[in-house]
Amino acid sequence: MPRKEAQRSCIACRKVKCKKELLRFVLAPDRVLVPDLLCKLPGRGAYVCSDNDCLRAALTKKQFSRAFKGDVQIESADSLIAQVIYIMEERIASYLSLANKAGKVVSGTDMVMQSLRKNFNNRVLLLAADISADIRQKIVLFLKINSVEHFTLFDKDRLGSLIGKSPRSVVALEGHGFVEAIKLEIERYRNFMGEVHNR
Numbered sequence: 584m585p586r587k588e589a590q591r592s593c594i595a596c597r598k599v600k601c602k603k604e605l606l607r608f609v610l611a612p613d614r615v616l617v618p619d620l621l622c623k624l625p626g627r628g629a630y631v632c633s634d635n636d637c638l639r640a641a642l643t644k645k646q647f648s649r650a651f652k653g654d655v656q657i658e659s660a661d662s663l664i665a666q667v668i669y670i671m672e673e674r675i676a677s678y679l680s681l682a683n684k685a686g687k688v689v690s691g692t693d694m695v696m697q698s699l700r701k702n703f704n705n706r707v708l709l710l711a712a713d714i715s716a717d718i719r720q721k722i723v724l725f726l727k728i729n730s731v732e733h734f735t736l737f738d739k740d741r742l743g744s745l746i747g748k749s750p751r752s753v754v755a756l757e758g759h760g761f762v763e764a765i766k767l768e769i770e771r772y773r774n775f776m777g778e779v780h781n782r
């Protein structure tokens with residue numbers, strides 16, 4: 584029988600979930616609350632759902648002080664949420680540049696379309712948030728017809744700079760390992776931002 588995955592409960596809503604579905608927080612020696620999304624920092628951890636509402640609720644209800652038995656230093660809920668978003672974006676960005684170094688990224692609308700026509704499998708596309716409506720429509724329709732997954736993320740400048748290029752409207756990642764890893768990170772990010780409505 585497969586070993587059961589470690590579970591923890593969210594300190595805000597009390598739901599019990601697998602550890603990897605939750606966000607871990609630890610307390611630094613100066614009692615500052617630190618997000619530990621990779622679950623690597625030592626010490627006792629407190630967990631909340633990967634959802635900014637649960638994080639906000641945990642802060643409002645002072646659940647971190649309860650979990651860590653004493654005062655917890657937090658600048659503000661907004662700054663902690665911004666910190667988590669920043670870490671999540673950096674994770675996605677690092678997978679993208681890693682894939683790029685491994686030669687698994689194609690960029691630019693024409694190049695991406697061309698490469699997709701050769702092979703649709705194990706691909707995921709990132710579309711910049713600031714591309715023009717007609718380019719978006721053209722790409723999204725093409726992806727839909729061919730069942731290729733896509734996400735809207737970052738702006739053109741950032742997408743380009745992550746792969747050492749000028750601004751890019753669209754980048755495609757290939758290779759099973761990279762595609763699965765970045766999809767997981769993006770889903771976690773979207774859950775946290777509250778962009779998934781089918782819960």
Ligand SMILES: [Zn+2]
Binds near residue numbers: 593594595596
């Ligand atoms: Zn929760």
